[in-house]
Amino acid sequence: MDAPLLDDAGIAAEAARLTPGLVDDVVRLSRIPSVATDGFPVGPLHEAHDVAVDMLRAAGVQEISQIMLDGMTTPTIVADVAGPPGAPTVLVYTHYDVVPAGDDALWSSPPFEPVVVDGTVVGRGTADSKANIAAIAGAIRVWGARPPVTLRIILEGHEEFGSSYELHPLTSPDTYRADAMVIADVGNVRPGQPTLTIGLRGSVSVTVEAHTLGTDKHSGQFGGAAPDARTALIRALATLHDDAGDVVVPGLLREPWTGASYTQDEFRDLADVLPGVPLVGTGDLGSRIWSGPAITVIGFDAPPTTAPLNAVASSARAVLNLRVHPGQKAAEAGEALGAHLRAQRPFGIPLEVTVGEAGDGFLAKTGGPAWHAAERALSIAWDGAPVDTLAMGGSIPIVMAFDEAVPQAEKLLFGATDGYCNIHAPNERLLIDELTRTVVAMAIFWREVATALDTTDEEA
Template identity: 40%
Template sequence: MTSIDDIKTRLTELMPAIRADLEDLVRIESVSADPARAGEVQRSAEKTRDLFAAEGFEAQILSADGGAPAVVATKAAQSGDPAAAKTVLLYAHHDVQPENDHAEWNTAPFEPTEVGDRLYGRGAADDKAGIAAHLAALRILGDDLPVNVVVFVEGEEEVGSDSLPAFLNEYKDQLEADVIVIADSGNWDIGVPALTTSLRGLVRADVEVRTLTHAVHSGMWGGLVPDSIIALSRVIASLHDDQGNVAIEGLHSGPAADVDYPEDRLRAESGAVPGIDWIGSGSAVERLWTKPSLSITGLDAPKVDGASNTLVAAARAKISLRIAPGDTSANAVECLRKHVEANIPWGAEHTFTVVDTGEATQIDATGPAYDVARDAFTQAWDGTAPVDMGVGGSIPFIAEFLEAFPAASVLVTGVEDPDTRAHGANEGLHLAEFERVCVAEALLLVNLAN
């Protein structure tokens, strides 16, 4: 089976079963951030293992350094000589983000529900659809599988993949591959595929500012003693210039691909309120992909409701700094630390605590494997060539793969689209795009054999 028409016909026959398997996975509440649902993460790993075992894979559940259960499954090429065949590693993850407030969902978060052209549910896209896409491609090819395949489905991607370096080190021989397909990103738009070639890194830090040993009356001491919330606010205000660019010295910025991101799409997809001005300078994609950005994602301070006339002794903020491809988390931590220290006002005490970090990624997407991938995507999307896309978010484990397997070609693909709403309420998979992803991956495996 080598023609795209054969692949599409076979996918049509298989899609009901693939949908059923995906929906079964979505029903498992594999929230890796919730210790109370560790059993669900284990159940998700077992279900994933069984799905690949049913396709003739040697499948097992493995972990390293106390990490969450991952699935590794292997199968030799079924056509030609396996010893001479290329080896392809297919990556996805079976853990999901917390669903948070169920009231914000239009459907039950762990009951997959088709509405219009989407299948809704936590993990329906990120990333249980990645697992289903791998299954679909392998089922399409069946006994015509022309490459050796290693499937690696991780169980802790949504909590930072802390044990991944140890896992790659311990099981490196089992995971060695010529080409690695990481199905955890997205496409440029409905009907427009993409290869992700850059991702920003991440530094998160908690900054606490203290001006008092204990709270005091704001009338008795206001005007003389600085309050901690004002002091922290001045630190926060120093982090951007008047245009909204990150004002931390020493951070890297770079150029972005020449991709047009229309204003109407930006406003619709971002959820920006009408009339809001964009921050920063440079093209939209530079600001989103290849320049640093900084957000305050949490504050510890008294709530407005019930707040008393009191000078608060200490206030704390969580800083989320996205770093540009070409920068390092070590450099970004040091630059951020120096900036905070230089902008603490009035002699206040402060603490700077790094929460976590992740490296940025820049992929040199040239060479035969990338040519084959672009051709497969173009055919699957009926003549529309893929965009080389950056992503403003972070997938730090990709840098781990690049370091562990420097000779491999790493292809970052995925099933998401601009309205997938991964990590948020009403996460949904666009079903027609999902089918194109399945076709493209099956055709990719065929063409990689050549």
């Protein structure tokens, strides 16, 4: 006999009862420096993997396997929980690896010694994304490991720095076959405002070089007539933006943003903009950071100011990061930037331009049955507040892979990682209330989508 469907109050009460234990789980998991990149030990990654598996097993999950591909140092966890016959399948994804802590001196407490204080958990990985592992396990516990949908849970160990796993959905789409997907690597625009993320900008790398002399030459003897490669390159880079800071490269898509956004003051605070320094660009803030392009110089070859050289540079090179509107192909945008730079002739000097790795963005399809189920679930979890939409300036490559591999599945992006969590920064923190409400939202979503996507009649 199928388990009875829990009502809203029952789900909320059970989530509240489970919260202290879930916080303990977040603390336990966040003590592990599970960084998946060169220069960091692999032991903590395996330890985090094992703790995540323990959390799922403690929640009642019995079927747990793994995916291990060439180039991966730790496996992706694949867990299955059967729902009632004919129930739709929901895939739920997040990750157990983290970014490095950075400078420990900038933290209020040691980054891998999580501190619970004033309704928060402070520590690296607490929000991104170990809280979401706890939320998934918590929602399974709410349903007593007998959810109203069939679950496939994917917990990755290489999300932050990438691996061969990103290609796996494209080569093995049946592994990810589902009616709906929840990507729990995001959260609300601000605490207390339920939010569904619908857009992720794409990204492409572009390298531009100037070559002017056979070798560097003394600036006193030759400066003034010998062409300095760095000056030429700086002049070319200055053509990418107008005086207000808007990107002016032809062919890059920008549209107004109509969903939730930050106020100017909120954004200044979140970005840590110094007093008296203006924001760049014009128009609505969302179109500048989510539905429009951004070009950042992320590398420039030059002597450091601590060791300057009195020389005319014979060559110069810069690496640019271009963030792309979610609906524009990243390679297309990269070629537009490349064409613009190749057309520049600073002081008559030609430039060499290489368009590098490109990753497409993601634009969710809204308005389907799973979408409306998620709207209802988030609104209920946050006491009836209306659900808003959000985009992200960053990329989550696995989402694009899921969308290409299983295009028919609706993709819903929500979780416990609110916009003030300081992910990838010092003093990353999780709000315990957001964790509890995410458990409620996840559990209610499974109930709502079970009704919205019931396939029993189709199979009868």
